[in-house]
Amino acid sequence: MTSPRTRFQTFDDPSHAKGPERIAALRAALREAGVDGFVVPRADEHQSEYVPANAERLSWLTGFTGSAGTAIVLSDEAALVVDGRYTLQAPAQVDTGVIAVVPLGQSTAEAWIKRNLKADAILGYDPWLHTAEGVARLERAAQAAGGSLRPLPANPVDAVWAGRPKPPAGEVVAHPITFAGEDAADKLARIRAALETAKCDALVISDPHNLAWAFNLRGSDVSHTPLALGYAIVPREGRARLFLVSSRLTDEVRRALEPVADTAPRAEFEDAIAALRGARVRLDAATAASALRSRIEAAGGTADLGPDPITAMKAVKNAVEIVGTRAAHLRDGASLTRFLAWIDRRAAGGGLSEIDAVxxxxxxxxxxxxxxxxxxxxxxxxxxxxxxxxxxxxxxSDRRVAPGELFLIDSGAQYPDGTTDVTRTIAIGAPSAEMADRYTRVLKGHVAIARAVFPKGTTGAQIDTLARLPLWEAGLDFDHGTGHGVGAFLSVHEGPQRIAKTGTVALEAGTILSNEPGYYRTGAYGIRIENLVLVEDRAVEGGERPMLGFETLTLAPYERRLIRLDLLSATEVAWVDAYHARVREALAGGLDTETRAWLDRATEPLGPAA
Structure with missing residues (x-):
């Protein structure tokens, strides 16, 4: 298939050929700044997952393109600390002769600093790229090594980054009430009530996702998430003020904001912070830069570090958002099913590449x-x-999808009415017995999550175990969380809810999460099965406590060729058959004849369990 439109993805190879040259240039800039080292996080001033091109400092410096990681560059050595998702990717992208790749399981960035920073050395950092708690951890590490930590007024990476991209200037648009389900005035009233409860005089919104939700805005300043970068100050009394990076506000946005907020350029934000003299100002502990705390305190105010109340409000979708996300998943499921039928026809011959599939x-x-x-x-x-x-x-890295292999495709889409994320693992030709065993164990965990009924107050950590038990029984596991929160035409990774060993937040009705256990055999294949689920109230006949359960939102068939019936219980078979029947009923009417015939075969009943 071909299309003249602009694609949303590129496949450029990261280059670390200039790694030594760029590290050397940074070290020269550090000497000029009077420091002995510098911390380079993969972050912008909002701690965003996807950052604008001008904030991709870690990628430019090291060649590493992952969404999380921290480099520490000292005068005679350097390290890149990455989590378990990137232990294979990072060494392939980074010049390991210059930068040591350190898996997070072996050492944190702070532990590496403790071991390697020399006594009396000064470690520099950019206070706009670290939270207050992050700075405190760095300071403790530097002091433990006998050194010290120093904020720098300008980022030295920027000084040596020739051709650094300009800041984004995407258009800011209104997110209509037909999709948002609640107007900005009502949202601001809820926010001010939360400030009253917290005894704060104002809230600084530092998370662009929260800014987008609170004011019903969307933008295009970063890839893959419809954000307008900037800040807002919401006083407990008086008008809110937005400080946006882009001045490209549509007339519709200006009309929508006029009753509730004033707008100003990002350049005026720091003066507005300084004007909060004597005020108690809530800063989001998760996203607010350390620089914000310093400026508030320098103006005689009190920085109240805690959760931005918008984060929890945004996580619970209203009735309009839920209807929208169901519609988005119906549309997305039809597109994914067309793709699955297409790849089933095309891949067996071995002529299809990974990029072709994308x-x-x-x-x-x-x-x-x-x-x-x-x-x-x-x-x-x-x-x-x-x-x-x-x-x-x-x-x-692109390679052919070859017979006898597994093919994993994890993808999602942004629609004005919802955000999707779905993974399917496909057998190309006949799978091995081991592949089928592992896939079925992953499927059992996936079904266990989907079928779960649990009391209100249950955390994601308590649910997470259900996905792992079938793998644990075979001495297996996976090194990522089972589920992350998902936004409504916002971030595909949204907190505070998550299903993971570290998921300490209780799940609430109206939140959306992924259900995605997996198994990975290094050097051979990977398996992951992912649907999005909506937490809903669940009535249990004769029950004594309020209960919750999951509605599965994603609509796409599983890979029948990888399912071992002898490993499934009758209950699990019945659940898969019912899900497949629902997929067939929901999608069939919108598919062409050939795809509908493929879907009929893909969703046939599995048959009796062993």
């Missing part, structure tokens, strides 16, 4: 209507590449 799926989604962007770069991994949890195909 482009085809994007085209199917575009043809399905209302596509605004992909919600993250598609993970399209065949064979051994599928074992790299957050693999991102490039022209250099």
């Amino acid at each position: 482009e085809a799926l994007e085209d199917f989604r575009a043809a399905g209507g209302d596509l605004r962007d992909v919600s993250f770069p598609t993970i399209s991994g065949s064979g051994a590449n599928g074992a790299i949890v957050h693999y991102r195909v490039t022209r250099g």
Whole structure:
């Protein structure tokens, strides 16, 4: 399939050929600044997952393109600390002769600093790229090494980054009430009530996702998430003020904001912070830069570090958002099913590449209507590449989808009425017995989450175990969380809710999460099955406590060729058959004859369990 439209993804190869040159240039800048080292996080001033091109300092410096990581560059050595998602990717992208790749399981950035920073050395940092708690951790590490930590007035990476991109200037648009379900005035009233409860005089909104939700705005300043970068100050009394990076506000936005807020350029934000003299100002502990705390305190105010109340409000979707996300998943499911039928026809001959699959799926989604962007770069991994949890195909890594292999595709889309995220693992030709065993164990965990009924107050950590038990029984596990929160035409990774060993937040009705257990055999294949689920109230006959359960939102068939019936219980078979029947009923009417016939075969009843 081909299309003349602009694609949402590129497949350029990261280059670390200039790694030594760039590290050397940074070290020279550090000497000029009077420091002995510098911390380079993968972050912008909002702690965003996707950052604008001018904030991709870690990628420019090291070649590493992952969404999380921290480099520490000292005068004679350097390290890149990455989590378990990137232990295979990072060494492939980074010049390890210059930068040591350190898995987070072996050492944190702070522990590395304790071991390697010399006594009396000064470690520099950019106070706009670290939270107050992050700075406190760095300071403790530097002091433990006998050194000290110093904020720098300008980022030295920027000083040596020739050709650094300009800040984004995307158009800011209104998110209509027909999708938002609640107007900005009502949201601001809820926010001010939360400030009253917290005894704060104002809230600084530092998270662009929260800014977008509170004022019903969307933008295009970063890839894959419809954000307008900037800040807002919401006083407990008086008008809110927005400080946006872009001045490209549509007339519709200006009319919508006029009753509730004033707008100003980002350049005026720091003066507005300084004007909060004597005020108690809530700063979001998770996203507010350390620089904000310093400026508030320098003006005689009190920085109240805590959760931005918007985060919890945004997580609970209203009735309009829920209707919208169901519609988005119906549209997305039809596009994904067309893709699955297409790849089933095409891949067996071995002529299909990972990039071919990414482009085809994007085209199917575009043809399905209302596509605004992909919600993250598609993970399209065949064979051994599928074992790299957050693999991102490039022209250099692209490989053919070969018979006898597994093909993992994890993708999502941004529609004006909802955000999707779905993973399917496909057998190309006949799978091995081991592949089927592992897939079925992953499926059992996936079904256990989908079927779960649990008391209100249950945390994601308590639910997480259900997904792992079938793997644990075989001495297996996976090194990522089972589920993350998802926004409504916002971030595909949204807190505070998550299903993970570290998921300490109680799940609430109206929140959306992923259900995505997996298994990865390094150098061979990867398996992941992912649907999005909506937490809903669940009545239990004869029950004594309020209960919750999950509605599965994603609509796409599982891979029948990888399911071992002898490993499934009758209850699990019945659940899969009922889900497949629902998928067939929901999607069949919108599919062409050939795809509908494929879907009929893909969703036939599994048969009796052993």
